[in-house]
Amino acid sequence: MKKKLFSVLAIIMMLSAAGCSSDNNSKVVESIDDLPGASIGVQLGTTGDIYASDYEAPEYGSTVERFNKVTDAVQALKQGKIDCVIADEQPAIASIENEASLVILDEPFALEDYAMVVAKDNDALLEDINGALAELQADGTVDSIIANYIGDATKGKSPYVIPEGTTYENGTLVVATNAAFKPYEFYEGNDIVGIDIDIIRAIGDKLHMNIEIEDMEFDAIINAVSSHKADVGIAGMTMTEERAKSINFSSPYVTSKQVMIVKGNNSSAVEASFIAKIKQNFVENDRWIYILSGLKNTLIIALCAVILGVFIGFLVGVVRVTHDKAGKLPILNTICKAYLTIIRGTPAMIQLLIIYYVVFQSVNVSKILVAVIAFAINSGAYVAEIMRGGIMSVDNGQTEAGRSLGLSYRQTMIYIILPQAIKNVLPALANEFITLIKETSICGYIGLMDLTRGGDIIRSQTYEAFLPLIAVAIIYLIIVEILTVLVGKWEKSLRKSER
Template identity: 60%
Template sequence: MRIKMKKKKTGIMQEGIVLVMCLVALLSLASCGSYKEVRSVDDLEGSRIGVQLGTTGDTYASDYEGDDAGTVIERYNKGNDAVQALKQKKIDAVIIDEQPALAFVEKNKDLKILDEEFAVEDYAICISKNNTELKKKINSALAELKADGTFDSIAANYTGNDDEKGKTPYVAKNIERPNGTLVAATNAAFKPYEYYDNGKMTGFDVDMIQAVCDILGMNLKMEDMEFDSIIAAVQSGKADVGVAGITVTEDRLKNIDFTDSYTTSKQMIIVKDPDAASVGGSISEKFNDNFVKDSRWEYLIKGLGNTLLITLFAIIIGIVLGFLIAIVRTNHDKNGGLTILNAICKVYLTIVRGTPVMVQLLIIYYVIFASVNTSKILVAVIAFGLNSAAYVAEVVRSGIMAVDNGQFEAGRSLGLNYSQTMKSIILPQAVKNILPALGNEFISLLKETSISGYIGLMDLTKGGDIIRSITYEPFMPLIAVAIIYLVIVMILSYGVGRLERRLKKNER
């Protein structure tokens, strides 16, 4: 009998291995599309085009979408992500601004830019339609910078020829700044216009807006966020201006205003270079480039600190509010009381559990706190805490409802009222039953904080993104971020397991 059972188990194991191998093969085939070589603009039809979400490259490429040739547009949050997809032949071409295209190709020798330009466009600073006075001041400052040669000096430092680049960095003037602070939203993954260097945000646009602030007598505060969040930040008042190589288009003018154009750019097409030699480097070289050079590991440390801070306080909000909601709902279910509070709780649970946490984060930041200059960490704590509370409430409620009704009756027979029975008898038993589920919720909460970058907050994932935007190396920064998350989750799981065993000791 044992021999037969062993053979049967071995057979099942072999079948399982074969099934997994077949599944992997199918997934590999599904992810592999036919690669098309793009040599000119005419070859874009029927190809897979990568663009950065919300850019004019996205707008122009959308004209190809849905055509008879079967053109596919792949939209990425960052131009760097689109370039990495191109390197792996997941797409056939990338449409992006000329200067960032040059920076990408300089770092990736297996790519090239087609000689034929895709489109020509003007860059301007976006500003709220209600802020006409500030627009006039900035236009006047831009005219002054162009007249005295400062603007040309800044441009040459970042976009000039090899003899000019890096020779004329702009230095903020040591002057009185009585006119407040100008908050400028940007996306610091767009070299040479805005990017990180030695832990500091720099670039053409950064120096240009600093020079504008010097003329206006204002302090400058740069806010780094996703590109498609910039206009929303300006509209909601979270930022005064948007400076990120933004092109003036008719669609954008419907919702936002622009200053005078400060430079002209081109949309170019990046493709794989079939004649390029294989490039690569040792693991130690890549490790040094991604983490050691210029102390880039500090981006991860700073992001990790914010991630843990947000998670900790969001958990506290989730536990406190979740338990309160659960008690209100179970009180209503068992006694029929607290009708109005129960109805409010049900509406809250329906809304929070029925909408994505990222949408909730954006609504809280751009809508609810639109006119309030609130700390982004506080906004994130509130958003994730409120989201977690809804799930904690249902977990706790299920734990309370699972406790036998006889326990309630025993408490009443001892002379305890409902609140005393709940506190002394029911909740201790419920917590032991729901602890694994609560642990899973907190683990999920930790990982959900990775979307904090959408409101310009530096979290762990954003730190990895910044490193990727500097080195154009996807593997090591992403693996580093994944390992850090994994270690934290393992520590949290271990702690929950120990607490669970400790609470159950009295049952033996």
């Protein structure tokens, strides 16, 4: 195991030193007129995505690459995988702050207004938010908040302060956001801060409501608000006619513009050393805590889900075998077959989203519990077939021997068949556990902090893709190696007991 890890680290060092070469066939983009035929990077679900989609028409011949985060698109541009990035101005400025090789074109791509989103059937809350926002705009609070995050002369000089005597007797306002959109919302230590966050907190103070922030993928915010998983969404969200069909917009609170990020002519950019990058990504601001917190949730979800999944799979497998061998339990067998067909025929991510946004739509439960249930149901389907295969692999003579000794079918199954079947399927069960651990990486779609999302948060702060991704990959690798060693020892002990 140590040799494998040393080999992986050696490869990482080589890749980091080598860097990434640009594509010689890339197109130079210097204005909007150069976009036809170019490869354009955007964040999925943003207005930049909507505007860039027009250039996918045959008469333009452009290619649009959609990323979950602006930082991912910027990294692809830096590596020469795309020709430009279309993004909101302030996040674009933040994303290239430490990238001397990238520049923002002076020519704006489009102007837009940001607003909060509220569910269609929640007019009372929308009216309250608009009223509070109007007061905050009139007394200069909104302008002060914006100035505190934007502008060299004003940045950090007017932080929002809770008014004296503010009480919170009107409950909690659950707010959905995507904390990878600096300076509007981003992580500072373990806290989510930014223009949008201060504005919604100020609105909460006006309404005498506590604010609870839920960080999730940008394209999941409208669904979260529509399904009442969140009361309001705020994430630098542009007012568009298409979005207004499924959600209500508040009054606008800021005007922004879409800009284009391109490669500049600065060839003298100095690349930070490998050690400096490690410090930047993990040591500064204690960013390693994101990895640790995500790892803890990943292990909790995986362990609980595999225990519950084995239980579900065991029951389903026994029902299927009982029907196959004895012709009993026809109704339960039909239900189990339908369960296996549906779960094995649909992606785990879709199942997770359905359970969170549909099954538990009106129930406020822990996201960890939702993830455990979703992954247990998914894993149970595969464990069921593993168990069924293991039981069917036991020679029929074993069953006949048990029955000839006067044991019932149930006793024969418990004391003779199942112990042998478990030995047969142990490697497959271990592999299912390993697969389950890696599948938990999709938890970020419901705003849950897991190991992968911890790495994503670091990337959103440092705008460095390589080290956070590699760190997450190494941790997954270590977990898998440890499990492989433990299962190997367990198999050896079982083989010894057979002698």
